[in-house]
Every structure is written in structure tokens, then in C-alpha cells.
Amino acid sequence: MFVCQPSAYGFGRASYGLNLGCNYDCEHCYLGLKRFEGLDWPERERLLHILRDANVLWLQLTGGEPTIDRLFPEVYELAWDLGTLITVSSNGSHPHNPRILETLTGERSVTA
Numbered sequence: 233m234f235v236c237q238p239s240a241y242g243f244g245r246a247s248y249g250l251n252l253g254c255n256y257d258c259e260h261c262y263l264g265l266k267r268f269e270g271l272d273w274p275e276r277e278r279l280l281h282i283l284r285d286a287n288v289l290w291l292q293l294t295g296g297e298p299t300i301d302r303l304f305p306e307v308y309e310l311a312w313d314l315g316t317l318i319t320v321s322s323n324g325s326h327p328h329n330p331r332i333l334e335t336l337t338g339e340r341s342v343t344a
């Protein structure tokens with residue numbers, strides 16, 4: 233069983249916008265320019281460890297559309313392995329993608 237220690241920082245929740253890109257173009261969108269960019273893997277790995285060390289228990293993964301981010305599966309899986317409870321704020325356009333499905337269900341045997 234994974235038990236978090238009380239946080240010296242006083243944080244329990246965090247929100248991480250993986251990048252600001254999106255595959256939709258809703259009129260009401262707050263993003264303006266939808267830039268498909270994000271941190272490289274070493275920086276993301278460092279960020280997730282910092283959040284873990286700050287005892288963030290609830291992590292929202294958002295964007296833009298997080299599931300089209302090139303490193304979404306890696307981010308999700310590391311956050312999971314670090315004991316984080318994850319919420320994915322998505323437009324729901326990619327659950328059919330086998331890699332996304334694998335990631336969200338933990339079913340690594342699902343194939344394309």
C-alpha cells in the first residue's frame with residue numbers, strides 16, 4: 233500500500249498542462265494560439281518527481297488536449313507509478329487510439 237507523508241509545502245493537488253495544442257478549434261476556447269509544444273522528457277520526469285516530493289496526491293493532466301501530446305502515455309504512466317491519483321481533462325477524441333487505451337486501462341497487451 234502506498235501512503236503519502238504530510239506535505240511540507242501544503243499542496244495536495246496540482247494541474248499540469250502537457251502542452252497547449254488541441255485537435256479541435258472550438259470558438260469558445262480560452263487557449264487562443266494552440267501551440268503544440270511541451271517540455272522534453274527529462275524535464276517532465278523532473279517535474280513529476282518534484283510534484284511527488286511535494287506530496288501532490290491529485291494530479292490533473294490537461295492541455296490543450298492532453299491525449300494528443302507526444303509524451304502523454306509516458307507522463308501518465310510515471311505519474312501513476314509515483315502514486316498519484318490522476319484526472320485527465322480531455323475532449324474525448326482519442327480513446328480509440330490503442331496506445332491511449334492501453335495507458336488508461338493499464339492493459340499493455342492491447343494491440344493496434
Ligand code: SF4
Binds near residue numbers: 257262296323
Ligand atoms: S476541445 Fe477544449 S482545448 Fe480544444 S479547442 Fe475546444 S475548448 Fe479548446
